[in-house]
Amino acid sequence: MKSREPAEPPRLDYLIRAAAAHSMAGATYRAVGLSGPRIAAVSTDPDGLDDLAGQDTTIVDAGDLILLPAFADSHEHLMEASRNTLKVPVDRARSVAEFAAMVSAAARATAPGAWVETSVGWHESNLVENRLPTLAELDAAAPDHPVLARRGGHLAVVNSAALRAAGIEADTSDPAGGRIGRRHDGSRDGVLEGAAVYQVAAFAPAPSRADLAQALATGSAAYAAWGVGTIREAMINLEEFLAYQEAWEQRFLHVRVRPLIRVGSELSTDDAITFISGLGARSGFGDDRLRLWGLKFVLDGGAEGAALEQPYASDPSYSGHLNWDPADLTRVCVEAVRRGWRIGTHAAGDRAFRTLIDVYEDVVAQVGQLPPWTLVVEHGLLSDPQQRARAVRGGFGTTVQHPLLWNMGSQMLVTWGPERTRQVNPLDEWLAAGADLAAGTDLVRPFNPMTGIWGMVTRGTKTAGVQGPEHAIDVAAALRLYTMGTAALNGETDRLGSIAPGKLADLVAYSRDPMTADVDDLPDLRPTFTIVDGVPVHDPERRLAR
Ligand SMILES: [Zn+2]
Numbered sequence: 001m002k003s004r005e006p007a008e009p010p011r012l013d014y015l016i017r018a019a020a021a022h023s024m025a026g027a028t029y030r031a032v033g034l035s036g037p038r039i040a041a042v043s044t045d046p047d048g049l050d051d052l053a054g055q056d057t058t059i060v061d062a063g064d065l066i067l068l069p070a071f072a073d074s075h076e077h078l079m080e081a082s083r084n085t086l087k088v089p090v091d092r093a094r095s096v097a098e099f100a101a102m103v104s105a106a107a108r109a110t111a112p113g114a115w116v117e118t119s120v121g122w123h124e125s126n127l128v129e130n131r132l133p134t135l136a137e138l139d140a141a142a143p144d145h146p147v148l149a150r151r152g153g154h155l156a157v158v159n160s161a162a163l164r165a166a167g168i169e170a171d172t173s174d175p176a177g178g179r180i181g182r183r184h185d186g187s188r189d190g191v192l193e194g195a196a197v198y199q200v201a202a203f204a205p206a207p208s209r210a211d212l213a214q215a216l217a218t219g220s221a222a223y224a225a226w227g228v229g230t231i232r233e234a235m236i237n238l239e240e241f242l243a244y245q246e247a248w249e250q251r252f253l254h255v256r257v258r259p260l261i262r263v264g265s266e267l268s269t270d271d272a273i274t275f276i277s278g279l280g281a282r283s284g285f286g287d288d289r290l291r292l293w294g295l296k297f298v299l300d301g302g303a304e305g306a307a308l309e310q311p312y313a314s315d316p317s318y319s320g321h322l323n324w325d326p327a328d329l330t331r332v333c334v335e336a337v338r339r340g341w342r343i344g345t346h347a348a349g350d351r352a353f354r355t356l357i358d359v360y361e362d363v364v365a366q367v368g369q370l371p372p373w374t375l376v377v378e379h380g381l382l383s384d385p386q387q388r389a390r391a392v393r394g395g396f397g398t399t400v401q402h403p404l405l406w407n408m409g410s411q412m413l414v415t416w417g418p419e420r421t422r423q424v425n426p427l428d429e430w431l432a433a434g435a436d437l438a439a440g441t442d443l444v445r446p447f448n449p450m451t452g453i454w455g456m457v458t459r460g461t462k463t464a465g466v467q468g469p470e471h472a473i474d475v476a477a478a479l480r481l482y483t484m485g486t487a488a489l490n491g492e493t494d495r496l497g498s499i500a501p502g503k504l505a506d507l508v509a510y511s512r513d514p515m516t517a518d519v520d521d522l523p524d525l526r527p528t529f530t531i532v533d534g535v536p537v538h539d540p541e542r543r544l545a546r
Helices: 078-084 096-108 135-141 160-165 195-201 209-224 238-249 269-277 326-338 350-367 385-394 402-415 418-422 427-432 449-458 475-481 484-489 519-524
Strands: 014-022 028-035 038-043 058-069 071-076 147-151 155-158 178-182 188-194 228-233 260-262 294-298 343-347 375-379 397-400 437-439 507-510 529-532 535-538
Touching: 014 507, 058 071, 071 397, 071 437, 071 484, 078 209, 078 228, 078 238, 096 135, 096 147, 135 147, 135 155, 135 160, 135 188, 147 160, 147 195, 155 195, 160 188, 178 195, 188 195, 209 228, 209 238, 209 535, 228 484, 228 529, 269 326, 294 326, 326 343, 326 350, 343 350, 350 375, 350 385, 385 427, 397 427, 397 484, 402 418, 402 449, 427 437, 427 475, 437 475, 437 484, 449 475, 449 519, 475 484
Parallel strands: 014 058, 071 228, 260 294, 294 343, 343 375, 375 397, 397 437
Antiparallel strands: 014 028, 028 038, 058 507, 147 155, 155 188, 178 188, 507 529, 529 535
């Protein structure tokens, strides 16, 4: 019998000697060797992998750098953010006048009657007036063009031409799960919330698939430059999925993407089930670059429409809205799970959270115990300890995004009031209860993950000061949620989330160690380089040049 040859030592494409490589699974290395798309070897000795280097190995002497696994965003809208690069960039406006001037300039460059759409990545807290542009201001800026200024996923401001184009008259009633804003005299004020946004947006022509694929190239590169390696794409439709496939074919995706397909609350239960059974695929389809995560349901609104147990601080007659009847949602989820789908459901308010746990418990009662991260709560901004305990018992993980509090904290102080705002996503209590959590952004624009880490560690916000400092967690825990946490959410802990031999080589390098740096310096950290799938995707200093 022939004796087995010793396994051929891996040929390294890169040998990186670093000040430290934090694995996120407890170990710290000083040398990391990459071979093709994978991490081939690690060593605690900076010279410990030298034997594996050959003629073709690029040796990166990075004794000044700290390596981490690339960030994995549990919930972000890469498609929206990428599409924004095709639209009026009002996220750069710093006043209502600047906002209106950009809309006006875009209208002048657009044929009369054609839609003018803004980026959705803006927020009024970036405008000195700290308010939405008004219908009258948009009318003045573009009297002859329908203007749609979507802000994030749940709110939009439009002008009169857009209301006309969408057939919204003075007596048009609110759609289920949305509100068409009115003034005190009953006339339209141009503000759309929830399903009303989609009702109007449906009339604006969509960009071509080729344009979207190209936009994904630009968009994903911007995220990679911030050290992101994976984005769980929180909501797309089927046409957008085709654009993703096109971007994937053309190797345009600079980050890995795990999309969720939206199942609209405007569908009847039967239509929703027909839609799902007609998809012809299920969770997990794809490859390491582009893999279907699952289905997306939206149960309530955002800061202005979240379903709350107690009325809004800003309006005692209003407690938000639920977009689904719980029994209907249960029925649709049962059918989806039976067809092999994982489910992520947007639940921002505490009433939505409680309702969703009811629904998920019913689903499990009907189909039996499910693997962790099959039924997922998106955001869970407000919850109480009993609800959290039920989520943990049921194995329902939650995606958490400090950047929502960071960005909208000042608005939540008004709509939800100070008590509820400081209780948003109490990560310390979640972790003490043993919850499955995965961190991300949901900002619809590239965002420095280190600002997110700073926020989880300090509870600091953009303009609302520190909210609920008692709910802070430490840097290592925050980094784990943003790497290992999302890998678990995606069912990929065997291949992503930490620095370990055999895992895919997604790495980010910083010139300071986030574990020991002054926490207030974290938002100033910029990646020196980012590697995805063993390939440099961001390397402005050419530290990885071969
Ligand atoms: Zn979202």
